[in-house]
Amino acid sequence: MPATNQAIQQDRRKLLIDATITAIAEYGLSQLTLAKISSIAGLTAGTVNFHFDSKESLLLETLNFVSQEFENSIAQALEQCGSNPAKRLAAIINTTHDPDITEYRKMAVWHAFDSESRAREDYQLICGARDRQSFAIILELCEQIIRQQNKEAEINARAIANAICGLNDELWKEILFASEDYDRDEARNVCMRFLASIFPWCYEMPAVLPGDPQATMSDPVSVVKAGAADLDQASALFDLYRQFYEQKANPALAREYLGERLSNGDSVILLALDNKGSALGFTQLYSSYCSVAAKPIWILYDLYVDSTARKNGVAKALMNRALLLARETGACRIDLETASDNIAAQALYESLGYERDQDFYKYSLEI
Secondary structure (H helix, E strand, C coil), rough: CCCCHHHHHHHHHHHHHHHHHHHHHCCCCCCHCCCCCCCCHHCHHHHHHHHHHHHHHHHHHHHHHHHHHHEEEEHHHHCCCCCCHHHHHHHHHHHHHCCCCCHHHHHHHHHHHHCCCCCHHHHHHHHHHHHHHHHHHHHHHHHHHHHCCCCCCCCCHHHHHHHHHHHHHHHHHHHHHHHHCCCCCHHHHHHHHHEEEHHHHHHCCCCCCCCCCCHHHHCCCEEEEHHHHHHHHHHHHHHHHHHHHHCCHHHHHHHHHHHHHHCCCCCCEEEECCCCCCCEEEEEEEEEEEECCCCEEEEEEEEEECCHHHHCCCHHHHHHHHHHHHHHCCCCCCCCCCCCHHHHHHHHHHHHCCCCCCCCCCCCCCC
């Protein structure tokens, strides 16, 4: 085959992989089709089939691509920083938050495949290999740093390695919440503050960056059960929430609807407030029952955080307060639904222990 044709084919394969990354971020795996991928790529479905035997082969190639890109970046960073274990560990932290590696679309790919890997051995082989390799490198570097100072009896390297990997995983999930607004400098700063706390002989404590929640939120967010006095703030957020779901702005309707819920007592609205009493976000829950368990349940129907308050743990605070409500009322569970392409919300729910239903279909009848 002529070199020119080979180059064209290689370029088209890369184009299709990039289009698949975009499509997964937009639609998730469950609603992904070759037609959507080919449309994003600006190619015909026949072209996709020419380069890949099936959608599954294209998905596996996409997962392999982001995995190999991550591994190569880590290897290159380690090669450039020499043999000092402290510098090597810092290089891993820096690379782990590199904008090219952690762009929102690729984080969506990792999360989508991680979620599916529970039922797919081929996905688990790739995702698991990345996790094991990253942990092994970090563990070895922690052991070297601790050994250099004869701190083996005081500091457990495996515990620290687990903490570093867990911190990185949580920060990666924040990328899904924040999308393009994610502050990678602040994320690196958080990681380096942790390392400086554990290994003070290797790292200096970084300064708190402007915009860091520690610098801007002097008090933690508080979550309260909304009452009639909170209707104005709650309905303003509710109107924004409806706009997020492509409804026209209608403050009067939002206020009327929430006013009825509060007056009738047929829902619970939780408001997240800053230290000045301004509402940052809300969640609305409806009470129901589970016939099989013969116990009450709560349906978490609405969750919204104002765009100016995201990345500060507001959504997590609301979810945790909802859990407390469920426990206080003797409910056996909380049910919720989210769009299959809302990967950011899925990451939050799963980080809090919510499990995606694999056994039942949801049906609706419009009236």
